[in-house]
Amino acid sequence: MSAEKTAITPTRAQDFPEWYQQIIKAADLAENSETRGCMVIKPWGYGIWELIQQQLDRRFKATGHQNAYFPLLIPLSYLEKEAEHAEGFATECAVVTHHRLETVKDPVSGKTKMIPAGELAEPYVIRPTSETIIGAAFARWIESYRDLPLLINQWANVMRWEMRPRLFLRTAEFLWQEGHTAHETQHEAIIETRLIHRQYEEFLRDHLAIPVVAGEKSENERFPGADMTLTVEAMVQDRKAIQAGTSHYLGQNFSKAQNISFAGRDGAVQLAHTTSWGVSTRLIGTLIMAHADDDGLIMPPRVATQQIVILPITPKEDSRQAVLDACQALAETLRHQTYFNDPLRVHVDTRDLGGGVKKWEWIKKGVPIRIEIGPRDLETRKICIQRRDQAANEKEFAIKEDFIRSAHEVLDEIHQTLLTRARTFRDANIASCQDLEAFHAHWAQDNPGWLHTPWAGTPEQENELSKQHKITIRCIPVPGASLPAHLGEPAASTCILTGQPTSAYVLWGRSY
Amino acid sequence: MSAEKTAITPTRAQDFPEWYQQIIKAADLAENSETRGCMVIKPWGYGIWELIQQQLDRRFKATGHQNAYFPLLIPLSYLEKEAEHAEGFATECAVVTHHRLETVKDPVSGKTKMIPAGELAEPYVIRPTSETIIGAAFARWIESYRDLPLLINQWANVMRWEMRPRLFLRTAEFLWQEGHTAHETQHEAIIETRLIHRQYEEFLRDHLAIPVVAGEKSENERFPGADMTLTVEAMVQDRKAIQAGTSHYLGQNFSKAQNISFAGRDGAVQLAHTTSWGVSTRLIGTLIMAHADDDGLIMPPRVATQQIVILPITPKEDSRQAVLDACQALAETLRHQTYFNDPLRVHVDTRDLGGGVKKWEWIKKGVPIRIEIGPRDLETRKICIQRRDQAANEKEFAIKEDFIRSAHEVLDEIHQTLLTRARTFRDANIASCQDLEAFHAHWAQDNPGWLHTPWAGTPEQENELSKQHKITIRCIPVPGASLPAHLGEPAASTCILTGQPTSAYVLWGRSY
Incomplete structure (x- = not known):
């Protein structure tokens, strides 16, 4: 790519934070909203999140976890139970104090407006995380060692009032999963904490093509209320770190505060050892900053909203339909293939737009493979393949049937290129x-x-x-x-x- | 079933509302929480919701809808824009007025406690529904008729302060999907409203085994701000109606309030016609009330958290392992089969409990098919099959291979029995x-x-x-x-x- 002309302005080298905003805009991933610090996740960005969810969820279920759902609102008195935890989140809690609206008339202007009414006896906070409300449920559910381990996960929105929000990386509301587990012994709880830590490391490497350093947080950086916090740290292209996921051993701190106790094997009442762990929509910010270039987003194939886009080239009206048919037929054939447990995600762009405009739109949106098919290709059965991990003007031609057979290998190659590139960069820095x-x-x-x-x-x-x-x-x-x-x-x-x-x-x- | 002994007390005939609570408890679906009017959805109940989500989501995507995510909090001024809408929800809005907590000391007791601090200049309401915040995004996104139709869906939690909550049917917080679409013409918007209406009708019939009456709401019962509300109404076993899903044609009401306008084909600026539609966790309450009996829950097979449970009968230690192995092998074989686009969901209950206790637990949890395998069955290759749509003591024996081949037919039969039973009851009433x-x-x-x-x-x-x-x-x-x-x-x-x-x-x- 020439230094003079890039699809994204400014370039990474010129202004990394602004480049990041422009990537998100050009790929149509998300935007700021009317609600302070909260984003709208647009379909192209939400598609990535859906895939992250599905793929992580399979891992959680395969390791014995079950999903459940707990209230959005936490009574203030519950949050207060674990002092360190409450203090840690106090400065960023959205507080619900009223439960209805009342219309009042402004005595001066005569206009009506709505104001909060029905003040609550006890305020609620919107969950910044759910240890306290889930802990209260655990205290009810767990009676004996036979009820352990209890392995629960929740997919939810949470809210932490952010003073300097940044799309995906730091928003007042974000989407995440939060695992919460209770165990008979410290040993078992620590094994769980480490298991999830390893799952996160593998997920980032094998699904997002991001190499992380797996480590433990120092005492200063621990989750409020935890005895041990494990983290996976990603390096992005301005050499900053992003904490991409954390897994906490909470000791008996929350059990003590909430009385999560059980009758042990010897009949004596004991406190459970608990863990919690989570990753969030922050992962999308991480993968943008790790992989995107000066031409736009580069989506790791396994979480790409679309993996292959097919662009019909229709210069002449008389061959137009035949080309379109060939494109749709190829898409259908590819969609019958499975890649990473899901059908290949293939889109045919039939819009009546110039080929160059379309091509650059998909480059900016980061689709791993672009395929062009024109009238001449129908006879030769050759298709033109372009890869997002290569320069925008690079292309290769393949017999259609050969490509169909090797599509998943090409996606694997792209994944590997991204991973190797990110690892080389990280190691050098x-x-x-x-x-x-x-x-x-x-x-x-x-x-x-x-x-x-x-x-x-x-x-x-x-x-x-x-x-x-x-x-x-x-x-x-x-x-x-x-x-x-x-x-x-x-x-x-x-x-x-x-x-x-x-x-x-x-x-x-x-x-x- | 004899009238004297049922697994659930009271029976439907004795006290329907209390029976409903006891079904939920016995099947371990959900429970009330510390947060007023909000429930905890436990894994067995959340599993049903996950399946409803996946199966509906496929339908939405197959009809061209895309998922996205919008802020939980709506600025009060946004809600106020559509007057009828604001008024409709005013009495049930949770209001966020502060963004942090402060620790203060009680001058009398000397104890510290946390109070809301950082009052917001403009309060936010937790979305009771998202027409206004999504409409604001639509106004930004839509410029020309080429941007239409815009077909968006959101899976989210919403909150409506309920004075008389009831698990699943009416809770302050609930989970739902809300579709929001914008169209060029009234005609197209009404076609969309009807398309979704039909999707809901089919979904309830073909996935939940619930026959509904599809109709239009009278003006009195319309969604606040809608020109037309279509509904699917289910009859449950106490002959009450449950509004199971609604699809609204919003006319240009929200477009006018929020300026969702576009340059039309003739270049003139026009207002879009919008729709919105949703179903919620209320569907779970509906299926319980429609199908459960005096012995517990009956899950329609297509959304059953587990479809088949295998109970090893191990009276003697020396044949125990062989029986367990046969059960696991059968489960594995069944899990390789596909039913309604997903692998069969099969659980082997290896817990060391009495056979009767286990059997009744799965009856109460509503699993469609129970299979027992004992030592003698290993030689005969026969297995004992019990169906939740039949009496608890009814059973039939089948050659294992025959059952494997016909498992999906048995599930279809159970679905059909539930649907016919519900339809017969409804029609008679x-x-x-x-x-x-x-x-x-x-x-x-x-x-x-x-x-x-x-x-x-x-x-x-x-x-x-x-x-x-x-x-x-x-x-x-x-x-x-x-x-x-x-x-x-x-x-x-x-x-x-x-x-x-x-x-x-x-x-x-x-x-x-």
Whole structure:
């Protein structure tokens, strides 16, 4: 692609945040709404979310989880039960205080308007997350160790009042899934927390083509009320981190606050160990920032709203119908194929628009494969294939039957290209750092990458460094985290700040 | 079933409303929550909703609709734009007035508590329905007739503050889908309204085994802001009506209020014609009341959370594993079959409980087919089949391979039995009435059925009759509505109240 002409202005290099907004607009994924901080997710964007939902849901069910639904509104007194949790969400809760509207007349203008009426004895907050309301149900449902483990998931909307919203990444309302489980022992609860952590890592890699670093959050960065928070951290193209999913071991904190107790094997009453975990529409923001380029969105094939778009080329009226028929027939044949448990998603664009306009629209919308069929192709049975992971003018020709047979392989190849590209970029932008001076200097750069350092500092020392450089410890990578090979095996060393001996390493970075 | 012993107490005949609560409890479908009027939908109930969603969603997509997502919160000023609409929902709106919580100390007790803080300049209401917020988006999206029709659907939660909530049928928060479409002409918008009306009728009949009367609402009963409301009305076992789904032609009312305009084919600016339509978790309440009996829930096979449950009978330890293996193998084979586009849903109940306890649990949960396999069956290859549409002690034996081949036919048969049973009951409880005295007398009965009468009264006269007998006009049946044959073809007659000549007929009934 030439530097002079790109479909998206500005380019990533010129202005990354504005490029991101323009990608969303050009691909028609979402837009801001009248409601402060809340977005409208348009069909092309919602299609991605539906696929993420379906594919994750299969994983949850395959590992024994069941879906259920709990109230949107949480009585204020419930939220208050777990103090740390309540405090963590207090500054971003939407509060319902009235249950009807009343029409009043303005004494000056004489106009009528509606005002809140029917004040509630106890206000409700719109769930920012559902530990407290689901915990109350668990307390009712669980009587004996035989009722455990209890493995529940909820697909829902939640609300956290955001002062600086950004489409998909940080919105006042967002869609997510929240898993909530209760277990007999700490051991089992931690196994669950880790299982989901691994599921998220695999899902991002195998469905969204995003390589993540799987790790644990430092105490400062833990979920309010959790004993341990596991996270998957993605690097996007401005080298910032996005926390893409988290899995929390909540210990007995919520059980204590809500009396989630059970008669154990020995008959004695015990408190359950609980977990919670979630991913949200933020994943869509992550995949945009990870894969899109200066020509528009690039959708990872497995969650692409459409995987293949067929563009009929109809220069002459007399061959027009034959071309259209051939396109529809090809689409039908492809739709009978299965890819990742679902029929291939194929669209034929029959709109009466110039070929160039159409082609660029689908490039901007990020469809993995574009196929052109014109009158001459009907005889040769050849079709022209263009891939979104390649330059816009690259093309190859294939015999139609060969393409039909290999369509899923092409999609796999595109997935692999995106994953490899993202991993190469990420690995090149995570550096090892054992020297405090170099550490300080690093953050003065534009779009600095992440640093991997030995660390034995206190939460206060971490806070100080964080404030100084606008960074955070993204995570303490877990054993087996897919870190760049060049970091080597973590060896005994000394803390980059305090000089204390340590073999613990952390990853620092800027983040969304 | 003997009258003395039923799994559910009270029976339908003894106390229908309480029977309904007990069915939900015994089948573990849902429960009341801490949040006023809001329910927790438990996994067994939510499973039904997931299936309703998937199956309806396929229908919507097959007819060209796309899903999208719009904000939960609606600025009060938006709701006010369509006056009739705002007034219609004013008494049941949950209002958000604050966006954070503050901790304060009680000066007397010294205890701290949280109170709402950060008052909003403009309050928001939690969507009771989304015409206004989606209309605002439509106004932005639609520029020319080329952008029409715009066919959008949303799966979402909505909130209507209910003073007398009842699980599934009437809850403050409920889950639903709401379709919203915009069209170039009145004609096209009315075709859409009717298309969806027919989809709902078919869905209830073919998926939920519920025969409905398809009709139009009288002016009194219309959706606030609509020009025409079409409805599908189900009769449940206490002979009350449930409005199971509605499809509204909104005319240009919302377009005018929100300026949903477009440049027409002649270049002149016009207002779009819009529609909206929805069904909700109320469908679950409807199917319970339509099909369940005094032994528990009966799930229509196509939306049954599990369609087949296999119960291993293991009287002796030495044959136990062989029986369990045979059960799992049968389940696997069945799960490879497809029924209504999805793999068969089969569960093996391996819990270490008495056979009778297990059997009754699955009866109460309404699973369409129960299969028992014991040690002796391994040699004969025979399995014992029990059907939820038959008496609890009825059983038949089949060669395993024969059952595998015919499983989908058995499910179809059960569906057909439920549908026929419901239709027979309904038809027997809709009577023709042309005599005012008989009309008045009818409603003094316990659980009166519906009456089909000629009608030419005014909305005020309708209101008066409604109040007098606690009834409503459920609908004006549309031509082709599947009314009982004994009603005959509607002939010219005279209004039951006013004596005016009319050929219009309406259905009266009590309702939920």
